[in-house]
Amino acid sequence: MRQYWKFINLATATTTIAALLAVSSVHAGSFLDKPSIVTYxxxxxxxxxxxxxxxxxxxxxxxxxxxxxxxxSFRDGSLPILNLANGCNGPAFSGTELLECTSVAADIKTCQDKGKTILMSLGGANGVYGFANDADAESFADTLWNIFGAGESDTRPFGDAIIDGFDLDIEGGGSTGYVAMIKRLRKHFATDSSKDYFITGAPQCPYPDAMLGTVLDAVEFDAVNVQFYNNYCSTTSNSFNFDTWNAWAKSSPNSDVKVFLGVPGSSTAAGSGYVAFGSLVPIVKELKSTYSNFGGVTLWDASASYGNTDVSPNYQASVANLVHGLPNAGTEGGGTKTNSQHKTTSKTKHHQTTTKTKHHTTTKTSREGSVSTKHRTSSTRSATKTRSPKSTSTSSTSAKSVSKTTSLKSTSSHSKPTHGNTTKTKTTKSKITKSKRKTTASETSKSTISRNKTTKSTSRNHTTSKSKYTTGKPKPTKTLTSTPEPNTGAPTACVSHASKCPTEGQMVCSGDSFAACNYGKWVVRECPSTLTCFSTTDGTSIYCGQGISGTTCPAALKNRLIEGATLLTATNTKQKSPFVGPTAKPYKNGRVIAQFSVTKLNAAGSFEAVINARRLDQTSFGSTITVSFKVANGIKITGVTDGTVSQTGNQVKVQYKNHSRKTMVAIVNIEGKVYTGNVLVAPNANSMKFSS
Structure with a gap:
């Protein structure tokens, strides 16, 4: 009998040890503890x-x-709409539009068992949402906790699976209530010590973000997935402003908040801003070595990044190997800190069941072996209809209300519309034919960041940032070092006016001025009065527009130009020198805020640009959005994706077909031509008007 009990005790002890080991691995760390990959x-x-x-x-x-x-489609404590495209077809709970997603529930548990963090994103490009006051926002926080968190409800889309937090991708509708909502969510998180919860955000790169700017300054976020695309501050432009976001992080309510580099997963996943893998490698390495708040890379979205075979085996795997191979110690401040919001936990139960409604609580393992702490997250994108293999999807277009059985495709605020045709400009003089878009493959740069030609992709609405342009100067943006491609890159050293230049026809910015390589020598010219110089978002050319100029060259080197942060001194030794890029002025009135950015410009004068508009009120754009603006002399707008355009003299009228029944975001892709002898000038922000 004693031998029997010894055997039982030994078995029990073995089981207990195994359980404890499992728990220790579950709480081993979070995605905030080392460079990570976030995938929408x-x-x-x-x-x-x-x-x-x-x-x-x-x-x-x-x-x-x-x-x-x-x-x-949320506004108060009532049930929202859930749109996962073809990821969930329902049915909807009786009397509601909220889908029940049984297969997704099982997947959440599977992923959490593998140590993955699973968040739910709020907002996106489609739908009309937002709050009238804090009370409505707090009521919605209660609803979120009950239907997705560890609360209780008869209408839980994922059954007893419990997500790990929320992401805010607020593309329109203003900022009212979100501070109160996050504070209320954190109170709910504190009632469940069995796991870690996170709040993340998905602001667009123009600083401060038009919707989340005041929210980010008021409450703690665990991470921000900054959308460095569909805007002038895209990763390969001279206005790339990761430095600005890192500075915000250090002064934010949570100084350890991680800043993720958000990029499209393919050239068709966003209207602009895709970065070829070879060009992304040096950028990511430099961000990691320069900024201690750098958290990793965020990809929009899985269907695009896993399906992108521009690099083998695919873009997602290549970026993941890059990020996971980074050292886990930053240079800024001497190493990576543990997020201040982490709360050490030591629960012994891996799955926890609550009364009335069963919930599946899973803790997460990380690649590190350190103890995890409690985090909170929030991020968002947009919802849309799934199309047949024939059609080209557009993640920021037509997302209709989710019905009980309709399979939806993503209407993300990240992609450019590709489901329609680009129409010609109607003019009273001549007929302009539609120009074909030419996709160019980016070449891999050598040791430092290169600028590459990018393909125009489906328009994601990550649009304009919250603007303080009328009340104060935005923080300047610091741009990283750049090694040029053979024929399109910018110089790595300041050069004197009339000095030799490497590539005929090459154009680069120099403060408010720009320089052109003409017959082997640099010719420096000023942008028109009150304008400053911007690079195209693919980094291969320039245009002039309204904004605050950057210190592209040190003040002492007047009439010289520099691209990047590496300055060759008189002794020909390399030293780091700050490079601050320009900040664009947005168009803004009481209802709409918009940014205009040129994505590419070729030697023949043909260009592509994006108008990124977001509503500040909780009202949808109509089925047709009319945008009117004035262009400079020598510029012709020749086409618009999914719409028509007419031009009389300098006055342009664009009519864009809005394929989404309800949306507070519009990404309008246009094409044009700059005639010989003229510099491309962006439309005056004060002349731009929207109606629908």
Whole structure:
């Protein structure tokens, strides 16, 4: 008998030890503890019926965090709409539009068991949402906790699965209530010590963000997935402003908040801003070595990044290997800190069941072996309809209300519309034919960041930032070092006016001026009065526009130009010198805020540009959005994707077909021509008007 009990005790002890080991690995650390990969899922930005796989399909070594998108059409404590494109077809709970997603529930548990963090994103490009006051926002926080968190409800889309927090991708509708909502969510998080919860945000790169700017300054976020695309401050432009966001992080309510580099997963996943892998490598390495708040890379979205085979085996895996191979110690401040919001936990139960409604609580393992602490997250994108393999998807277009059985495709605020045709400019003089868009492959740069030509992609609405332009100067943007491509790159050293230049026809910015390589020598010219110089978002050319100039060259080197942060001194030794890029002035009135950015400009004068508009009120754009503006002499607008354009003299009228029944965001892709002898000048922000 004693031998029997010894055997039982030994078995019990073995089981207990195994359970304790499992718990220790579950709480081993979070995605905030070292460079990580965040992947959005649920909007099928690639747009084919089979291009978005199940959530569990992406819970591999190439993602640390998966953000499901989107929850939309919320205004108070009532039930919202859930749109996961073809990821969930319902049915809807009786008497509601909220889908029940049984297969996704199982996938959430599977992913959490593998140590992945699963967040739910709120907002996105489609739908009309927002709050009238703090009370409505707090009521909605209660609803979120009850239907997605550890609360109780008869209408839980994912059954007993409990997500790990929320992401705010607020693309329109203003900022009212979100501070109160986050504070209320954190109070709910504190009632469940069995796991870590996170709040993340997805601001657009123009600083401060038009919707989340005041929110980010008022409450603690664990991470921000900054959208460095569809805007003038894209990763490969001279206005790339990661430095500005890192400075915000250090002065924010949570000084340890991580800043993620948000990029499109393919050239068709956003209207602009895709970075070829070879060009991304040096950028990511430099960000990691320069900024201690750098958190990793965020990809929009899984269908695009996993399906992008520009690099083998795919873009997602390549970026993940890059990020996971980074050293885990920053240079700024001497190393990576543990997020201040982490709360050490030591629960012994891996799955916890609550009364009335069963919830599946799973803790997460990280690649590190350190103890995790409590975090909170928030991020968002947009919802849309899934299309057949024939059609080209557009993640920021037509997202209709989710019905009980309709399979939806992503209407993300990240992609450019590709489902329609680009129409010609109507003029009273001549007929202009539509020009074909030419996709160029980016070449890999050598040891420092290169600028590459990018393909125009489906328009994601990550649009304008919250503007303080009328009340104060925005923080300047610091741009990283750049090694040029053979024929399009900028110089790595300041050069004197009339000195030799490497590539005929090359154009680069120099403060408010720009320089052109003409017959082997630099010719420096000023932008028109009150304007400053911007690089195209692909970094290969320039244009002039309204904004605050950057210190592209040191003040002592007047009439010289520099691109990047590496300055060759008189002794020909390299030293770091700050490079501050220009900040664009947005168009803004009481209802709409918009940014205009030129994505590419070729030697023949043909250009592509993006108008990124967001509503500040909680009202949808109509089925047709009319944008009117005035262009400079020598500029012709020749086409618009999914719309028509007419031009009389300098006055342009664009009519854009809005394929989404309800949306507070519009990404309008236009084409044009700059005639010989003229510099491309962006439309005057004060002349731009919207109606629908």
């Amino acid at each position: 899922w649920g909007q099928n930005s690639k747009g084919l019926s089979n291009s978005q796989k199940s959530l569990a399909s992406y819970c591999d070594d190439n993602s640390d965090v998966l953000i499901m998108s989107f929850v939309l």
